[in-house]
Amino acid sequence: MSDTTVTNEKKEPIMALQGVSKYFGGVHALEEVDFEVYPNEIVALVGDNGAGKSTLIKILAGVHQPNRGKILFRGEPVEIPSPRAAQALGIETVYQELALIETRDVPANFFLGREPTRGTSGIFVDRKKMVEDTVRTLKDLGIVLPSLRTLVRYLSGGQRQALAIGRVMPWGGKVIIMDEPTAALGVREARKVLDLVLQLKEKGCSVVVISHNMRHVFNIADRIVVLRGGKKAGDRMKSETTPDEIVKLIVGAEML
Amino acid sequence: MEPDKPFSPEEDPARFQKEGALTRFARNQLATLALILLAMVVVLSLSTRTFLTATNIFNVLRAFSWIAIASFGQSIVIISGGIDLSAGSNMAFSGIITAMLLVEGVNVPLSIGAGLGITLLIGFANGLMISKTKLPPFIATLGMMSIVRGFCYGMTQGWPVRGLPRSFIALGQTDLSFFIWRVPVPAIIMVCFAVLVYILLDKTKLGYHTYAVGGNEYAASLAGIFTGKVKNIAFTLSGFLAGVGGILMTARLGVAAPTAASGYELDIIAAAVIGGISLTGGEGNVWGALIGAAIMQILRNALVLLGFPAYWQPAAIGAVIIGAVMIDMYRKKSI
Ligand SMILES: Nc1ncnc2c1ncn2[C@@H]1O[C@H](COP(=O)(O)OP(=O)(O)OP(=O)(O)O)[C@@H](O)[C@H]1O
Numbered sequence A: 001m002s003d004t005t006v007t008n009e010k011k012e013p014i015m016a017l018q019g020v021s022k023y024f025g026g027v028h029a030l031e032e033v034d035f036e037v038y039p040n041e042i043v044a045l046v047g048d049n050g051a052g053k054s055t056l057i058k059i060l061a062g063v064h065q066p067n068r069g070k071i072l073f074r075g076e077p078v079e080i081p082s083p084r085a086a087q088a089l090g091i092e093t094v095y096q097e098l099a100l101i102e103t104r105d106v107p108a109n110f111f112l113g114r115e116p117t118r119g120t121s122g123i124f125v126d127r128k129k130m131v132e133d134t135v136r137t138l139k140d141l142g143i144v145l146p147s148l149r150t151l152v153r154y155l156s157g158g159q160r161q162a163l164a165i166g167r168v169m170p171w172g173g174k175v176i177i178m179d180e181p182t183a184a185l186g187v188r189e190a191r192k193v194l195d196l197v198l199q200l201k202e203k204g205c206s207v208v209v210i211s212h213n214m215r216h217v218f219n220i221a222d223r224i225v226v227l228r229g230g231k232k233a234g235d236r237m238k239s240e241t242t243p244d245e246i247v248k249l250i251v252g253a254e255m256l
Numbered sequence B: 001m002e003p004d005k006p007f008s009p010e011e012d013p014a015r016f017q018k019e020g021a022l023t024r025f026a027r028n029q030l031a032t033l034a035l036i037l038l039a040m041v042v043v044l045s046l047s048t049r050t051f052l053t054a055t056n057i058f059n060v061l062r063a064f065s066w067i068a069i070a071s072f073g074q075s076i077v078i079i080s081g082g083i084d085l086s087a088g089s090n091m092a093f094s095g096i097i098t099a100m101l102l103v104e105g106v107n108v109p110l111s112i113g114a115g116l117g118i119t120l121l122i123g124f125a126n127g128l129m130i131s132k133t134k135l136p137p138f139i140a141t142l143g144m145m146s147i148v149r150g151f152c153y154g155m156t157q158g159w160p161v162r163g164l165p166r167s168f169i170a171l172g173q174t175d176l177s178f179f180i181w182r183v184p185v186p187a188i189i190m191v192c193f194a195v196l197v198y199i200l201l202d203k204t205k206l207g208y209h210t211y212a213v214g215g216n217e218y219a220a221s222l223a224g225i226f227t228g229k230v231k232n233i234a235f236t237l238s239g240f241l242a243g244v245g246g247i248l249m250t251a252r253l254g255v256a257a258p259t260a261a262s263g264y265e266l267d268i269i270a271a272a273v274i275g276g277i278s279l280t281g282g283e284g285n286v287w288g289a290l291i292g293a294a295i296m297q298i299l300r301n302a303l304v305l306l307g308f309p310a311y312w313q314p315a316a317i318g319a320v321i322i323g324a325v326m327i328d329m330y331r332k333k334s335i
């Protein structure tokens, strides 16, 4: 880690967890996990249900604080005490639970927590800008919603997922985290999301993607990290592994 | 996002256009409520000779302005996902504090300021209990309701505070002239607060966050919203606005009784709920609470004018609450 010369072989991670553990009461969600995100790469995070994937990304996103271990950002130890702190570092997150407000319309969800304001007072919301920016981003991403005024309550599962993904795009995050972004999507829409992930990489972002779909993982990932029972069970470059090996790592050798 | 298309956009731009006026109207709980209110006014005007007299209208306006102002604060709390049962006690308490100071010879603005300041602090204490110790709002404000009522009795030894100066009573009993109309001061104050709360909820960042916290607290916190702060502000405003209502009530009645506004918390909550503010949070607006309060007061007035003994009022109000919420739920399902 002290070697800062950037070569193709060994770049310095933009973000890293070192020996991170997270407990929920008696549940050991994560134990002594090391995890790195390198600049401009797509990392897939895989593992069975309850393996600790969401817990891990929520530590990166400032939602959970680790009980033990360190977080490094661009080589510096940091604390990420809140989602806002993560956003300030350039970490954008699409949560598995989507984190939308069902009783609010599309622009209000699009800008949730980061509503643009008029003038310099920071008090009055610039609704016009919200609507315009929402329309533009959704259009750019090819996301079709019935009407901007629709409450999220009336959107379909796939539309909600598209909205949850679309809204993190305009903020220029350097690390984009997506927890099962294709879970509710049809084949065509899932393909679009995978394309979007590849474009984010082209633009220089790093993307952490959680998925249970091996095809998707092998389509887009540069590196695959496997969690099993809260521990890291494997960390492979895609070019050096096979879906079979990854599946074995996920379920554990003893089951085969 | 750069404008060069990441995907071939195949959406129809027309889809982004605004929906038709009719859909918006049907979706609008307010429109329905306004119609109900209008229907009540028409029926009463035709069936009684007294309803449409200026005196009666003004009495209705005066009587519901206290409840309405308190229910604006309640609306903020309910929209943020909480409930404030201490509102009725706060109304009585702000009146008592103000009245006690006035009787001691303190000037009017200072006395009112103290009454409002106290209920603002009580609201803040509610907010702290709920955001810091994670007490459910129902429990925290139920306790506060009783504590504050206890102070009302304790500080007055159970006696009403009388002998308030004319300059104070004028606040509740004066009418201002608008062209041919004379409008009671409390009604004007009510409209001012309605506009302020509307702006707060609909136009400000804090308002957006209030809806977000009530709609889905966890999602709001994941989006970086400081949910505790939002709740704190909501309860503080509810305390303050209940205080305003209490002062207008005291000025109108000319006496601050420790039993005043007993049970009003339910009317205040009912006004919000009739007005389409969902108790599950995240929905509704202040105009709903205003119309809800008006509907309740006109209903009370109607029962009196139509010759029903006052004893039957609670039953009628209860039926209206249930009916209004059922209509609202039906609408949400059907659209
Ligand atoms: N907030 C919480 N409180 C208590 N336990 C939790 C909490 N969050 C996660 N856990 C537990 O931690 C473990 C890991 O959960 P996590 O959500 O990280 O799994 P996951 O790998 O994302 O699973 P899935 O594929 O089902 O999404 C589980 O046993 C879960 O029950």
Ligand SMILES: [Mg+2]
Residues within 6 Å of the ligand: A053, A054, A055, A096, A179
């Ligand atoms: Mg998960």
